Amino acid sequence: MNQYDGAPSFVTDLVFPEREGGYAKGHETRELILRTALHILIEEGYRAMSMRRVAAACDMKFGNLTYHFRSREDLVRELLDAVIRSYEQEFDTIVRMPGAPPEERLRRLCLLVLEDIRSKKTTRLFPELWALSNHDEFVFDRVHELYVRARAPAIEIIREMRPDLPCEACEMLALFISASMEGMTVFAGYDKPFEPHMAKLESIALKSFIELLKTVTAEEALAFGAGGEAVAAA
Structure with missing residues (x-):
């Protein structure tokens, strides 16, 4: 163990x-x-x-x-703040794990998210918010704020793992990891077709994320953080 x-x-x-x-x-x-x-x-x-x-x-x-x-907006604002605060509390415990190297802390952070995806709350709540954010500017702003706060601990760990990478690249890598994990919700979340295989998906995801962060070069990372011009030229 x-x-x-x-x-x-x-x-x-x-x-x-x-x-x-x-x-x-x-x-x-x-x-x-x-x-x-x-x-x-x-x-x-x-x-x-x-x-x-x-x-x-x-x-x-x-x-x-x-x-x-x-108003309902006031209720939603405080509700989502209480939701993200619950994640921040758990993330902070992992980020501050005494004696744990950054690679292990990132692994634990990702594992927590992937396991949580299997809960009824997460599988039902977040896709509902994603759909609403397509048509409701207020919900869009709240969801964006929620994910900015949720990615902050991962960015902190990635910067510690790879101090040679520019800040923008660390943010893009954290965004990629977050998006990859969240995307599993519709396939392997609570009561979804591939939920029984979530343990296998977790292993693939964790290996891929850690390997990416270990092997990405500074030159490649510069392209990640270069902005729209680099994306358009790719």
């Missing part, structure tokens, strides 16, 4: 900021609303997650809900 094994396979649904005074009952109510909204989003989809539907599921009056969240 790898000496660093033991990181959680699935990410907690939501993580809320620490309470800084105020009325405890109010904090609890906000958390109930957000957890209920997430449940509806996962089980029924975004269209079903109206403010009135959330209020009814929480067994509260619509006016009480709007006291805490004035």
Whole structure:
């Protein structure tokens, strides 16, 4: 067994900021609303997650809900912030693993994401957001912000692994790794056709990512970070 094994396979649904005074009952109510909204989003989809539907599921009056969240946009903004905070908490634990070399930390980071893809929450939630972002500018902005924050730990580790590469190249490599993993959701996520083969896909992915980062040359990386001109000329 790898000496660093033991990181959680699935990410907690939501993580809320620490309470800084105020009325405890109010904090609890906000958390109930957000957890209920997430449940509806996962089980029924975004269209079903109206403010009135959330209020009814929480067994509260619509006016009480709007006291805490004035609009669905406010609710979605705080919900996605709580979702990404749960990932950031787990990522930070891995990034700061004492004594673990960067290669091992990247492996653990990717394994956590790949295993989490198999959860019902992740398989249902993120494709729903991807589809919405095609037509809803507000959701697009929130999803983009979420993934920027999610990629930050990988960029940090890649820079540590390959200090000879330009920052732009490290960002592109992190983007490629993130996109490759997220793409498995529709094929090997919860209740998907290739979910039973996810362990094999994980092995292929991890070997490919580590090998790429070990072997990519500085010259190749410069092309990755050169911008649109390099892409157009390829």
